[in-house]
Amino acid sequence: xxxxxNLINGISLGSVYAIIALGYTMVYGxxxxxxxxxxxxxxxxxxxxxxxxxxxxxxxxxxxxxxIVGCTCLxxxxxxxxxxxxxxxxxxxxxxxxxxxxxxxxxxxxxVWGADPKAFRSVIDSPSIKLFNGQLTVSPVSIVTxxxxxxxxxxxxxxxxxxxxxxxxxxxxEDKGAAQLMGINVNTTISMVFAIGSGLAAxxxxxxxxxYPTLMPTTGSLPGIKAFTAAVxxxxxxxxxxxxxxxxxxxIEIFAKAYIGxxxxxxxxxxxxxxxxxxxxxxxxxxxIHEKV
Amino acid sequence: MAMLxxxxxxxxxxxxxxxxxxxxxxxxxxxxxxxxxxxxxxSTTLNTVAGLLKLxxxxxxxxxxxxxxxxxxxxxxxxxxxxxxxxxxxxxxxVRDNLDMGAFxxxxxxxxxxxxxxxxxxxxxxxxRRQRAGTLSGGEQQMLAMGRALMGRPKxxxxxxPSMGLAPILVQEIFDIVKVLNEMGTTVLLVExxxxxALSIADRAYVLETGRVVTMGTGAELLxxxxxxxxxxxx
Numbered sequence: 001x002x003x004x005x006n007l008i009n010g011i012s013l014g015s016v017y018a019i020i021a022l023g024y025t026m027v028y029g030x031x032x033x034x035x036x037x038x039x040x041x042x043x044x045x046x047x048x049x050x051x052x053x054x055x056x057x058x059x060x061x062x063x064x065x066x067x068i069v070g071c072t073c074l075x076x077x078x079x080x081x082x083x084x085x086x087x088x089x090x091x092x093x094x095x096x097x098x099x100x101x102x103x104x105x106x107x108x109x110x111x112v113w114g115a116d117p118k119a120f121r122s123v124i125d126s127p128s129i130k131l132f133n134g135q136l137t138v139s140p141v142s143i144v145t146x147x148x149x150x151x152x153x154x155x156x157x158x159x160x161x162x163x164x165x166x167x168x169x170x171x172x173x174e175d176k177g178a179a180q181l182m183g184i185n186v187n188t189t190i191s192m193v194f195a196i197g198s199g200l201a202a203x204x205x206x207x208x209x210x211x212y213p214t215l216m217p218t219t220g221s222l223p224g225i226k227a228f229t230a231a232v233x234x235x236x237x238x239x240x241x242x243x244x245x246x247x248x249x250x251x252i253e254i255f256a257k258a259y260i261g262x263x264x265x266x267x268x269x270x271x272x273x274x275x276x277x278x279x280x281x282x283x284x285x286x287x288x289i290h291e292k293v
Numbered sequence: 294m295a296m297l298x299x300x301x302x303x304x305x306x307x308x309x310x311x312x313x314x315x316x317x318x319x320x321x322x323x324x325x326x327x328x329x330x331x332x333x334x335x336s337t338t339l340n341t342v343a344g345l346l347k348l349x350x351x352x353x354x355x356x357x358x359x360x361x362x363x364x365x366x367x368x369x370x371x372x373x374x375x376x377x378x379x380x381x382x383x384x385x386x387x388v389r390d391n392l393d394m395g396a397f398x399x400x401x402x403x404x405x406x407x408x409x410x411x412x413x414x415x416x417x418x419x420x421x422r423r424q425r426a427g428t429l430s431g432g433e434q435q436m437l438a439m440g441r442a443l444m445g446r447p448k449x450x451x452x453x454x455p456s457m458g459l460a461p462i463l464v465q466e467i468f469d470i471v472k473v474l475n476e477m478g479t480t481v482l483l484v485e486x487x488x489x490x491a492l493s494i495a496d497r498a499y500v501l502e503t504g505r506v507v508t509m510g511t512g513a514e515l516l517x518x519x520x521x522x523x524x525x526x527x528x
Contacts, residue, residue, distance in 0.1 A: 167390050168397060171383045177345055178381040180365035181374070183398040183445065 001135045006258045007251065012142035012211065014250020015149035019204040020227030021234065021242035022156065023197030029173040029237040030193045033094045037078060037101035039224015041198050044105060045071045045205030046215045047113055050120055060123040068202040075198025076191055084187065102221070109217035117216040120209040141210045148203060153243050156196075160239065169193060173237070222266075226253070229273045235286020244284060248272075294357060296321040296480055297342070297449060302351035304334075304341050311337045313504035314351070319449065319482050324475050326483040326491040326512070328525060329501035335484040336378050338501075339451050342482075343375040344368050355449070370398050374447035378454045378484075380438040384427030388418055391426050391437055395444030404444070411440040414470070432463040439470065443479075450474060451482045456490060468494055488525035492516045500525070 020042060027035045048070045052063035082101050086094050122141055129138045160166040172179040172189045180186055208223055209215050226249060234245025252272055256265040276284065295318035304312040312334040319325045327335045340346045342353055344365035353360040355371060363371070374395075383391050392411055396404045412419035415436045421429060426437055435455055442450055452471065456464040468490050475481050485491035492498055495512035500521060508521060515521045 164393070164397070167386060167394065170385060171394050174383050174385055175381050177365075178377060178383065179394075180345065181343060181369070181377065182394045182441070183366050183369040184394070185364075185366045 001132065002258070004136060006254050008138055008142055010251030010254035011247055012139075012145045012250070013254055014230075014247035015145045016204050016208050016211070016223065016246075017227045017230045017250050018149050018243045018246025019152055019200050019207070020223060021231040021246045022152065022239065023200045023204075024228050024231040025234070025236055025238060025242040026156075026193050027197050028231070030169060031083070031190050033083065033091065034098060034228070035083075035194075035197070036095070036098040036224070036228075037105055038197065038201060039220035039222075039227070040102050040105035040109075041071050041074060041201040041220070042205035042208065042223060043109060043215075043217060043220035044074060045202030046120065046209040046219060047109065047118075048202070049123065049206045049209070050118055050215055053121060053123070054118075060125070064123055064203070064206050067206055068199045071202035071205075072195045072199040075194040075201075078198075079191060079194040084190075106217045106221070113217065115216065117214045120213040120215045122210040122213065123206055124210060139211075141207065145207045145211070148207065149243070149246075152200060152203070153239070156239055165189075165192070226266075226269060229270065233273055233276045233283055235283030238283070238285045238287070241283055241285035295319060296356060297482065298352075298354040299338070299342065300352045300354075302338065302341065302353065303349045304337050304346055305349050306337075311504055312341070312348075315501070315504070315506055317499050317506065317509070319480060321448075321480055322475075322478070323496045324471070324481040324483060324494055326485055326495040326498045327501055328485055328488040328491055328498060328515075330525075331486070332503070333501040334504040335501055336453050339375060339453050339482070339484055340377075343373065343451065345375075369445040369447065372446075372448035373451070374442040374445050374449070375451045376438050376442040376453065376455065378457065380431075380434045382426040382429075382434050382437050382441065384425065386426055387423055388426055388429070388437055389422040391441050392418070392422075392444050395441035397445075399445065403446075407444045407446065411443055414443070414473070415440050432459050432466070435459065435463075435467060436470070439467075439474075443474070447479060449480045449482060451484075453484045454486060455483070456485065456487045464490060488521070489516070492521075 023038050024035065027033065045067045049063045049067040052058045052066045053060060078101055082097050083094060086097060124140045124144055126140050129140065131138065160170055168184045169189055171182065172184060172186055176186050227246060230245035230249040231242045233249065234241030249269060253265050253269050256268040260268065297319040300316045302312050302315045315334065315338055327338060329335050337346060341348050344363055348361065355373060383394065392408055393404055396407055417433055418437060418440055421433065426434065429437060455467050459467065464487065471481060471483065472494050483491055492512040492515050498510065498512050498515050499506050500508040
């Protein structure tokens, strides 16, 4: 039963990584930039939800919705103010800016909400489910997390394959110049992707804090880095890749913690990244780029 | 009044002066071609008219209205389409989705209607409508790129090297299609390295050399011109 419990926890943690990784991978796919501030949007999402529930006393559903709206706006504003002016700049400048935005968000959070950790109350307030005469305990948050991840995956897949805006997004990610010739406004499309990614980060933040209920200004950084690792393992730019990488990474992390040692778990996670990149440089589901003349 | 009027156009890539005071006009219903060697500034000129590149000085007018400063994504709504060099179809999208992108700014009804027109003109695209564009041959990709540009119902269709990298029989086919498009009422501005083909279908032509217009005339005149024959038609 221990194995099964670990597997469930791994898939649940992995689902959170997957939701964060989707944001990384979509932004990379279209803006060709690594938004290292993405993890900190998760933290902001957590705080918005925490304040809405604890300080204002709103019901969890409303708090989560507020958090999504807040982060979506934050994503659009950050893109407009920090990244859009650098559209023609070398990618290193954009990368450094993203790191700057990350520190800016963390320190603003420190200033506004203080350094002491907040005890996050889970948004799902129901008792654990016991199976097999109580030998296996599954927390409802785990179930909701996995379901949310599946729903988001299905939703995004349908969006990018069936809708006009979704197809335009893929067109932009392949060739911005040609997309403009079609009449697609590339700036609007990039804004939209940041909005979607940041909204997803809010959901991930709420779910993460519901499972690991310590909220502080640095809460988002390590999960952010791990989700980035997951996106790279799955093949950055690929939506199914992000989901696969996220779930794999979550399972590996929980198993490493359970059977090898908590201290080594993070090292093992990043070692997996190195191994995958050695064998498949484009990631598990990433495409090798063929240039056709 | 000319449909497209470009006057004293100057375009730079960083410090490189790529287009040096180019002027030309395209009348409604014409096929006009810009010919010249690699690096003469032909593609740069087209890309600037399409709004993908910024001009330093000069003017571009379409139907009496200045195009300077208008972003590329607004051109198709004005009636200007560019079928870019190297085709640049969306490899990951299906043939049908590529066509639909060409009519991005149009209503769903218009998309369906234009798709019919394009499939009639390019039956091969109908056969392959569910295939990813990346799996098409070079000739098919060129047809897709032209069909996609047609989807937006342009008044002026700019074609950049449509014959590049194609077998001679396909080159003939592509030029036949250009003529048909023109007969259907689309004005054509064509950039080509295949000068003989381009001149044979063009009403008027401009010869570009290192960023300047050096000669102009009707297609037939330039086909007989000694200088042009020596430089571009192999004597």
